[in-house]
Amino acid sequence: MADPKPRLEPLPQVGEAARFLAANPDIEIVELLLPDTNGVFRGKWVPVGHLEGLFRDGLALAKSVFALDAWGGDVVATGLYHETGDRDGICRPVPGSLRRVPWTARPTAQVMLRMDDEDGSPFFADPRTVLASAVDRLAARGFRPVVAFELEFYLFDDTRPSEVRRGGAPLPVIEGLGPDRTNIYSVSDLRAYGDLFAEIEQAAQAFDVPTDTIISEAAPGQFEINLVHVGDPFAAADQALLLRRIIRQVARRRGLRASFMAKPFADRAGNGMHAHVSLVDGDGRNVFGQRPDGETLLRRAVAGLLDTMHAATLMLVSSYNGFRRLNGAYSPSKALWAENNRYVAVRLPRGSGPARRLEHRVAGADANPQLVLAAILAGIERGLAADLPLPAPVDGDVKAVATEPLPPSMRHALERFERSDWVAEAFGARWRDFYAEIKRQELAGFESYVSPLEYETYL
Template structure:
């Protein structure tokens, strides 16, 4: 692992960072000369740090703080190893870490361990998920009182219009996207297609499919960090918040996944368009867990502004073939690539929790062999469907007590996430809408 540092002698400092429940990187800055200690022994900080609220404050009634003396966990490097941080001026390296108990047990409140535990259930059945994510984000000029699209470095103009699939919109920020793709190459993030989206200054970049879901979540987490940091170097903001503009669609984080058996066969592929029984069982599991998992897919106050009828964000629990109004879509195309697209999440999610919730629900359905309702046709918004929770407090309550969620996440993670979100609900109520946007713009 330290070979990377020896090959990059210009790097003088490293950051060690783990994802907290909100997906925020929490960690330390360390001089490179002390890297050996970190890579061999790990580092330490309190268990409570992975359960801070969106402002970075302790949770008032968390048992992790005063009740247990705010004890330390041990944080060890993930298999990802060192990577550059191209958004910083000084050459620096990032070392992703995750949390363990003193005796080496994984800490159940760590989002990355939550995903690992779900993948262990697939592995026990000889199965491997293959995942790809699509990340939408906004480029924003936040220098004034009102948010607006940045001035184009090429034209010097500010185009106040949505430009779906516009090459011109991409070319307006060519220098940013060129630097972004170069940085993804440096960080080994598999960035693929970029498009302009329907929102004001909104874009989407797809990450290539990966047969290691932990790595796919790493890529999404690192990509969000990179995009936000690099945008500031270009003089504007980038944000994955669910809905920064009232009059334009919000940002989603859609997930595509299939599942391979031990011989590398796609267990969703039956040679036709309809897919296998296993695919339907996975769909049924996703639908069953969807209301209870809504807090993962919409974790913030602003998240629910995106989830309104007719906004290209699902509001009902449904599945369909080749239908983007449904919450679960089975895309058309080659039967060999038969897969499930889960369309509920906003761009503001924690990628580890999101993939754990999606894949955990799917393995619930596969284990139980349950059947979904009939797929819908037409406009899902006009159909009489069970609804995804439409407000933050309801989503928190459901997450706390839903039996499907209890099969996916460790009890301590459920407790910590619920306590964190209830504290945020309390303090967000004291802020104006503009103050809420200010906190979410740079954090999520």
């Protein structure tokens, strides 16, 4: 296990719960939300009378909550079950996350949790702890990340009868126009679901999730919601997790299904999770926007990201399905960079001074934002720490650039990840092996499944 990390976030205060209860005396139940390794919320419902005790003493919960695969099954090979007696850790509220839930008929609150080990140190398997290790390294260099996520998703109509579904695939709420069935940046498509997006924005405000622009994306029924840049990387990851929850819940209320599946259709655009990142110094100045040294630091950061991208792919593309997305037009399959080019893995958008930043475009929308950001920040720190070679920026079509592609499948990504000394150094060998076991079990599950196409072809 890596050395214990300092706690960068404040401890929860009982006064926060008391103030909330005074302002919301009708609350009856509280949802406790702990993001697992795959970014799925686990936890409990507790009566409101337990809330102040939660803030004071924490909540005992099995450490193995992080050792679950994509189906919620136990990954026994992680060593958190029989070998330890499936011991409890102590979950504590994330300060500022206690909020009223706007979509329930019963008066309900929710609060996000993180887990400590029995000795009070952050538990190694909590993705929040993994993110903290990367944030700590940048803090030691005097830098704090400023981050904004962009999330793409599809809206599907769950009210349509199953017999109209094509080959088991869901039907988007909008069928699109023309032979390519696209209508990108369509304002009319946004207007068609304007009430839904208004409700999403209202719920996001209730949870202090600052949404920015909303656009109609490259496939019918596909949309993107952007988040505002924030100077707290933990908050940025939490906001992305909460935004997915908000979109799903609001869509469900309207008979729709919102999906962040990375590649629902082989012939249509996939769903990505883009991260915009800059670094500020102790005075709050964007160091990438300070000339001339800022451009040097920015390019070193890019070099670090490219150097670590193959090893980190399993953190960025964490689902079996996600690797299908990496061959799409706007889904980079090579570790390349450029100025103002949406086909590369690391893009430098137009902007100068305080707006100077990088955009990381590899992650799937179904990945855990905490682990995605951990991989990105650790890659940036790697570039700042070492004088790494930086290839020339792409000028033109990325297909013409001869370079090793990113791992094309979960198996290839797993092999690169678990033999990476950089991953072990950045996040601890214990966590590297732990995460690899989860993905190995998921891989075995998918590879052992006999698909309908095989029956159709060989039966």
